[in-house]
Amino acid sequence: MRILVIDDSRAIRGILRRMLTEIGAEVAEAEHGGKALEVCAASAPFDLALVDWNMPEVDGLTFVRTVRANPRYAGMKLMMVTTETEVHQVETALAAGANEYLMKPFGKDEVLGKLQLLGLG
Amino acid sequence: MTLAVSDFEHICRVVREESGIVLEAGKEYLVEARLAPVLRERNLASYAELAAELRTKPRGPLTVAVVEAMTTNETTFFRDVTPFEVLRTKVLPELFAARPNGPLTLWSAACSSGQEAYSVAMMLRENFDDASRARVEIIGTDIDAKVLARAREGRYSQIEVNRGLPAAYLLRYFAKDGMHWVLREDVRRQVEFRAMNFVGEWRGAPFADVILLRNVLIYFDQPTRQRIVSRMERQLNRGGYLMLGSTESLQDVDTRFDRVELGRGVVYRLPG
Numbered sequence: 001m002r003i004l005v006i007d008d009s010r011a012i013r014g015i016l017r018r019m020l021t022e023i024g025a026e027v028a029e030a031e032h033g034g035k036a037l038e039v040c041a042a043s044a045p046f047d048l049a050l051v052d053w054n055m056p057e058v059d060g061l062t063f064v065r066t067v068r069a070n071p072r073y074a075g076m077k078l079m080m081v082t083t084e085t086e087v088h089q090v091e092t093a094l095a096a097g098a099n100e101y102l103m104k105p106f107g108k109d110e111v112l113g114k115l116q117l118l119g120l121g
Numbered sequence: 122m123t124l125a126v127s128d129f130e131h132i133c134r135v136v137r138e139e140s141g142i143v144l145e146a147g148k149e150y151l152v153e154a155r156l157a158p159v160l161r162e163r164n165l166a167s168y169a170e171l172a173a174e175l176r177t178k179p180r181g182p183l184t185v186a187v188v189e190a191m192t193t194n195e196t197t198f199f200r201d202v203t204p205f206e207v208l209r210t211k212v213l214p215e216l217f218a219a220r221p222n223g224p225l226t227l228w229s230a231a232c233s234s235g236q237e238a239y240s241v242a243m244m245l246r247e248n249f250d251d252a253s254r255a256r257v258e259i260i261g262t263d264i265d266a267k268v269l270a271r272a273r274e275g276r277y278s279q280i281e282v283n284r285g286l287p288a289a290y291l292l293r294y295f296a297k298d299g300m301h302w303v304l305r306e307d308v309r310r311q312v313e314f315r316a317m318n319f320v321g322e323w324r325g326a327p328f329a330d331v332i333l334l335r336n337v338l339i340y341f342d343q344p345t346r347q348r349i350v351s352r353m354e355r356q357l358n359r360g361g362y363l364m365l366g367s368t369e370s371l372q373d374v375d376t377r378f379d380r381v382e383l384g385r386g387v388v389y390r391l392p393g
Binding site for chain 1: 197199201202279280282283284285287288289291292296297
């Protein structure tokens with residue numbers, strides 16, 4: 001399973017990398033949506049991207065919309081991982097094409113539970 | 122603050138007598154972690170003081186608080202996913218067909234704060250028509266009055282709705298209230314919560330077509346497991362199903378249940 005972690009916080013990327021590596025996933029990182037699009041274009045398809053919302057340059061929502069507009073990435077699942085917790089924000093992200101939504105703070109159980117829901121657990 | 126051996130043993134005895142749950146040596150850390158909030162709430166200076174009060178007032182409110190603290194288990198929405206798939210695709214369609222006009226009762230045993238029972242209620246809304254759904258009665262039981270009150274409220278923290286609940290269901294079935302999320306009233310109304318203790322008279326135990334007894338038997342010793350499973354046979358309608366946790370089985374109990382593999386899950390069927 002190949003997972004791309006997109007977050008401008010190096011600490012969060014490190015936490016997610018550790019959790020995901022423990023369950024055998026191959027993890028790549030990007031510090032914002034623009035870098036993430038470059039990583040996607042340059043590598044084999046990812047099964048899942050974990051996407052922070054607020055990031056410099058290209059934010060998470062823009063990344064989700066860009067990915068969903070490109071049929072090349074049709075097989076990639078997208079989960080927002082964000083401090084945004086309002087109903088309209090969850091609605092906006094799902095409408096843009098995110099498959100799941102995880103609110104920060106999170107622990108390993110929450111991440112693995114969401115992976116199960118996405119059929120990747 | 123440490124827990125003396127004699128106090129640990131006394132607390133274990135109280136928990137066992139009141140709930141049937143067996144705490145073995147080596148679980149001192151668990152007792153300390155679970156009872157630390159009880160010490161704080163009741164202004165007790167030490168575990169020794171707590172054990173002393175349990176000895177002098179064996180039927181007092183502290184006993185209830187200790188048993189509640191030791192028996193409350195964290196749970197999640199759609200825990201393990203697979204059992205809900207098995208219910209949706211195999212068990213419920215079969216029971217709907219087998220009992221074309223009658224009601225179906227689903228019992229979430231040791232339901233804690235209600236996530237399992239409500240997961241079933243949401244799954245029914247997502248996958249079955251109104252008429253089928255209206256035939257299903259969901260009953261949650263637990264020993265702990267405090268968690269039952271929470272379950273009835275259907276009010277969950279952000280951490281709780283992060284656990285196992287699909288985001289689409291969060292939007293469809295919950296309203297945000299400050300830092301909490303409250304389940305819609307029509308979903309809450311489909312579930313009835315009752316107090317029930319596996320040790321004792323089983324007052325409040327429903328007769329059911331499906332019993333979810335997941336991650337419960339692991340807390341009991343073999344004789345108690347045998348008693349609970351035998352009693353479950355009597356509470357289950359013929360042809361009904363018992364569902365256990367993903368790491369549990371009925372290997373060490375005498376039972377009439379047939380082990381049936383359905384899809385990716387294992388269920389126990391009472392012969393029809």
